[in-house]
Amino acid sequence: MRTVFYKSLGLVTLVACVVVSACQKKLRFDDSATPDHQLILQFNPVVDVDSLEFGKNYHNSFGEPYSIRNFKFYLCKVDLINTTDGTKYSINKDDYFLVNFADPSSTHISLDAISHTYDRISFTLGVDSIRNVSGAQTGALDPGNGMFWTWNSGYIMAKLEGNSVVSNQPNQVFEYHIGGFAGSENVVQKISLAFPLNQQVEFQSGRRTLMTISANANAWFGGQNAISISSTPVCTTPGVLARNVAANYANMFDVINIVSE
Amino acid sequence: MKRVVIILIIATAVLNMAIIESCKKSADKPGTTPIQFVIPAGFPATKFNFSANPLTKEGVELGRHLFYDGRLSKDGNFPCASCHQQFAAFATYDHDLSHGFNNQFTTRNAPGLFNLAWESNFMWDGGINNLEVQPLAPITAPNEMAEDINTVVQRLGEDATYKQLFTSAFGTAEVNSQRMLKALSQFMITLVSSNSKYDKMKRGQYTFNATEQAGYDLFKAKCASCHVEPMFTDFSYRNNGLPINDYLKDYGRMNITNKKEDSIKFKVPSLRNIYETYPYMHDGRFWNLSQVLEHYSTGVQSSTTLDPLLTNKIPLTATDKYNLINFLGTLSDTTFTKDVKFQQPQ
Numbered sequence: 001m002r003t004v005f006y007k008s009l010g011l012v013t014l015v016a017c018v019v020v021s022a023c024q025k026k027l028r029f030d031d032s033a034t035p036d037h038q039l040i041l042q043f044n045p046v047v048d049v050d051s052l053e054f055g056k057n058y059h060n061s062f063g064e065p066y067s068i069r070n071f072k073f074y075l076c077k078v079d080l081i082n083t084t085d086g087t088k089y090s091i092n093k094d095d096y097f098l099v100n101f102a103d104p105s106s107t108h109i110s111l112d113a114i115s116h117t118y119d120r121i122s123f124t125l126g127v128d129s130i131r132n133v134s135g136a137q138t139g140a141l142d143p144g145n146g147m148f149w150t151w152n153s154g155y156i157m158a159k160l161e162g163n164s165v166v167s168n169q170p171n172q173v174f175e176y177h178i179g180g181f182a183g184s185e186n187v188v189q190k191i192s193l194a195f196p197l198n199q200q201v202e203f204q205s206g207r208r209t210l211m212t213i214s215a216n217a218n219a220w221f222g223g224q225n226a227i228s229i230s231s232t233p234v235c236t237t238p239g240v241l242a243r244n245v246a247a248n249y250a251n252m253f254d255v256i257n258i259v260s261e
Numbered sequence: 262m263k264r265v266v267i268i269l270i271i272a273t274a275v276l277n278m279a280i281i282e283s284c285k286k287s288a289d290k291p292g293t294t295p296i297q298f299v300i301p302a303g304f305p306a307t308k309f310n311f312s313a314n315p316l317t318k319e320g321v322e323l324g325r326h327l328f329y330d331g332r333l334s335k336d337g338n339f340p341c342a343s344c345h346q347q348f349a350a351f352a353t354y355d356h357d358l359s360h361g362f363n364n365q366f367t368t369r370n371a372p373g374l375f376n377l378a379w380e381s382n383f384m385w386d387g388g389i390n391n392l393e394v395q396p397l398a399p400i401t402a403p404n405e406m407a408e409d410i411n412t413v414v415q416r417l418g419e420d421a422t423y424k425q426l427f428t429s430a431f432g433t434a435e436v437n438s439q440r441m442l443k444a445l446s447q448f449m450i451t452l453v454s455s456n457s458k459y460d461k462m463k464r465g466q467y468t469f470n471a472t473e474q475a476g477y478d479l480f481k482a483k484c485a486s487c488h489v490e491p492m493f494t495d496f497s498y499r500n501n502g503l504p505i506n507d508y509l510k511d512y513g514r515m516n517i518t519n520k521k522e523d524s525i526k527f528k529v530p531s532l533r534n535i536y537e538t539y540p541y542m543h544d545g546r547f548w549n550l551s552q553v554l555e556h557y558s559t560g561v562q563s564s565t566t567l568d569p570l571l572t573n574k575i576p577l578t579a580t581d582k583y584n585l586i587n588f589l590g591t592l593s594d595t596t597f598t599k600d601v602k603f604q605q606p607q
Contacts, residue, residue, distance in 0.1 A: 135313060135393030136442035143397050144411040144438050150397040152388040152517050185519075239519050 035112030038208035039080070039091065042108045044256075045071055045101045046214045054102065060221040062228045066164035066174065068217055071101040072147065073158035073249075074127050074140065078111060081120040081192075084200070089114050096127065096140040098147065099215075115205035119195050121213075121255065126157035126188035126246075132181040154179050154238070157187055158249060160220050167233040174229045176220060178245050180238025187238070187246035193255045201258050212257040219252035220245060293317035293430065298378065301455035303463055303491050309378040309392065309450055314443045316450060319429040322606070324448025326426055327441060329605040333396075333413050334406035335362050341399065341445075344371040347603050350534030350594070351375060351452065357545025362407035368509055370545035372530060373538045375454040375597060379492055385527045385543040387498060388517040393446045414438050452603060454533050458591035463491070469591065476588025483575050484585075487529045487568075493592065498526040499568040502561030506544050513543065524566045533592045550589060554582045 045052035045068075052058070057065050078092040091113045100106045131141060132154045141148075147156045156179045167174045180187045193213070195201055203209055221227045225244035235241045296316040300307060328345075331337040344359040344367070345351040351374035353359040358366040369385050383389040389398060399405040400413060417423045418436035428434045430444055461467035469477060480488075489495040498514040505512075505525060514523035527543045541547040547556065557575040561567070577585070597603075 133390045135310070135391040135446070136439040138437055138439035142438050143394065144409075144414065148394070148397065150389075150394070150401050151384075153390040153394050237519070 033089075033114045035091070035114055036205040037113040037115045037203045039111045039113040039203070040108055040208065040210045041078075041111065042210060042212045043099050043101075044107070044212060044214050046216050047218050048216060052101070052217055058217070060218050060229070062221065062226075062230070064164055064166045064221075064229045066162050066166075066229060068160065068162040070159055070161035071215070071217060073099055073125060073215075074147065074155065075099065075109075075123045075125055075191075076127070077124040079122045080113060080116070080118045080203070081122060082116060082118050082200070083120060087116060089116065096131070098140040098145055101215075113203055113209075115203050115207075117200050117202045119198060119200045120192055121195075121211065122190060122192040124188060125191050125250065127155040127181070128188060129181040129186070131155070149177075149179060152237070154181055157189075157246070160217060160249075164229045164233070166228075166230040168230070169233050174233040175236060176234075176245055177236045178242045178249070180242050182238075185238040185243070187242050189246055189250040191250060191253055193253055195255055195258060201260065204260065208261050210257075210259045210261065211255060212259075214254050214256050216252045216254070220249045223248045223251050292432065293319050296321065296451070298450070301453065301460070304376075304455065305379065305492070307378040308381040309446075314393065314446060316447050317430065319426075320431075320444050320447040321451050323423075323426040323430040324444040324446065325603070326423075326606050327417075327445050328448055332416055332420075333400055333408065335408040338362075339406045341396065342605065344399070344405075345374050347600075348537070348598050349373070350454065350537040350598055352534075352538040354537070355539070357540045357548075359405075361405040362403065365404035367402075367405060368511065369543050370540065373534055374449060375452045375533065375594075376492060376531065377452065378450045380496060382496070382528075386514050386517045387528055392449060393442045396442055396445050410438050414441065417441065452597075454594040454597040456596035457533065457594040460491075460594070462591065469588075472584050472587040473591050474588075476584035476586070477591075479577075479581055479585055480588050483577075484532075486570060488532050493532040494529045496529065498523065498528055500525045500564065500566040501527075501557075502563070502567050502571050502574075503542060503546070503556070504562050506546070509544055511544065522566060525564065526566060532589060534594055534598070535589050536593045537598060550586050551582065554585060558582070 047058040050058070052068060052071070054069055055067050057067050059065055074096055076092065076094075076096045077090065080089045080091060081087070091111050097109050098106060099109075127141065131137060136143075141155070143150070147159065148154070149156065156177045158176075158178045160176045162174055163172050164174050165172055169175075178187055201209070221229070224247045227245055227248060232241060235245055294317055296318055298307070298311060298316055327333060328341045331340045331343075333340060339362060344353045346354055348354065353371040357370060358368065359371045361367055372385070377383075377392055380392070381390070383392060383395045384398070389395045397410060400408055401410060414436055417427075423436060424434040427436050427440060431440050458467050458469075458473075462469055487495055487497070487499060503525070512524050514526040514528075515521065517523075535541075535550070539549060541550070541553050547553045554577055557571070558577040559574065561571050561574045563572075
């Protein structure tokens with residue numbers, strides 16, 4: 001009887017502890033595993049095979065010369081995947097990151113991961129519909145970051161701005177502010193990237209991995225849909241054009257390098 | 262022995278519930294005084310998400326300061342209250358369009374601000390999907406307050422009074438856009454108008470005179486399908502047959518949805534406090550209610566998106582109009598327009 005009492009008391013304490021810890025700590029994982037590996041994502045802007053420098057001239061697939069002065073996007077919900085054993089670890093569920101190539105500190109993102117062998121990474125490019133309708137946000141989603149439409153509520157999911165002599169706009173600018181979260185206007189993209197050469201990489205416990213991902217500005221203009229600066233230099237509202245641009249830039253990423261330390 | 266185990270299981274459950282409960286409480290803002298939002302008798306359920314932004318005395322007070330503070334605008338001259346005046350039920354009195362930064366006009370008539378807790382989309386075109394993000398539009402519009410949101414946040418963060426007000430409302434002196442917007446929303450949510458003669462009549466505290474009653478009967482027969490009681494709007498977007506304004510070229514709801522079936526549709530406005538909120542329509546084109554009723558009676562223009570309820574217009578006699586206008590006068594709420602709680606803080 002005494003033993004049962006203590007066993008039961010133990011159960012009470014255990015359950016209470018679990019409840020307490022659930023309420024104190026944000027649960028970051030699908031399972032109970034504790035993060036034991038640091039993953040650093042480094043995003044690098046490129047134009048095809050060249051590194052992108054703001055203000056320098058490049059050409060898109062239409063042969064149009066252009067330079068970039070602003071290149072930003074939101075990402076969230078990062079998953080690590082092993083396609084062989086079918087495991088998927090959601091290493092980040094709720095936090096949003098704004099990658100802004102004008103601000104180098106925003107281009108590397110440190111995440112808590114779980115040691116395992118993986119061969120893919122996936123993430124959401126954009127801001128999910130709930131956050132678009134939930135009122136005032138803060139952090140990466142602060143409207144002061146210049147990625148929120150005030151007149152037609154919603155986040156600009158990705159932004160590419162620059163100049164081109166083929167643009168018919170004032171100051172020869174081109175501006176792609178891509179947003180839209182509702183129904184047929186939804187431009188949120190799920191990105192899934194294989195590791196280089198489809199290799200499997202072991203993320204070891206207590207170690208850290210630096211993963212470099214390139215973001216190709218030229219992908220915005222081509223691929224699935226032809227978007228030339230001369231014909232469509234501006235997109236600043238949700239709709240068909242925004243969806244077409246988003247379908248293009250969904251293919252702008254490549255994992256170019258993984259270094260385990 | 263079994264009994265001991267059962268008792269312990271119950272104890273576990275109770276303990277867990279207590280812990281979960283304490284969890285919830287810890288999420289509340291420390292040291293604040295909660296405000297219980299009261300739904301007036303006969304009003305429907307609210308739309309505002311109170312759990313995401315619980316009203317507190319301190320939050321509302323901060324919001325009131327912000328609402329009346331010109332420092333939210335570029336040159337200091339345009340607080341929210343410059344276009345939303347309490348004596349006009351928080352519309353702009355006697356202005357078709359309002360004034361903004363650098364001698365500019367707005368492009369639409371400022372609506373009255375009241376009973377916002379029952380709305381889920383804001384502005385004449387419904388383009389803003391949450392009250393909390395509404396102030397971003399006028400603050401940043403170049404022809405309204407014309408200011409950058411980060412500049413406002415920085416300006417307020419350097420002010421000793423605001424440091425104190427933000428601390429009272431949110432526990433620390435940090436000023437950020439989210440806190441500012443949540444506080445502004447809290448103040449606006451408290452702007453409830455529910456004490457007009459009409460409301461008193463509904464509560465049995467007032468009896469309509471013969472003219473008001475005749476107007477009310479007409480209203481129920483001819484107007485209430487869009488201006489649904491007791492909010493006096495169904496919150497829908499409709500084309501009420503106004504010819505397009507050649508200068509403004511405002512296509513309303515279509516600008517938001519990109520759908521041509523939404524062309525020239527605007528939100529059905531509440532008729533509460535209608536005497537105070539003149540002039541009327543989205544561009545303030547009608548300066549009095551006679552003109553409004555004349556429009557519905559004879560002026561409605563046909564178009565592909567005209568509201569089907571207006572296909573045959575709403576023919577009204579001179580007596581009908583007189584009675585209707587008298588009824589509409591019962592929707593004025595002087596308790597609301599004179600409530601000291603909503604005045605500029607001293």
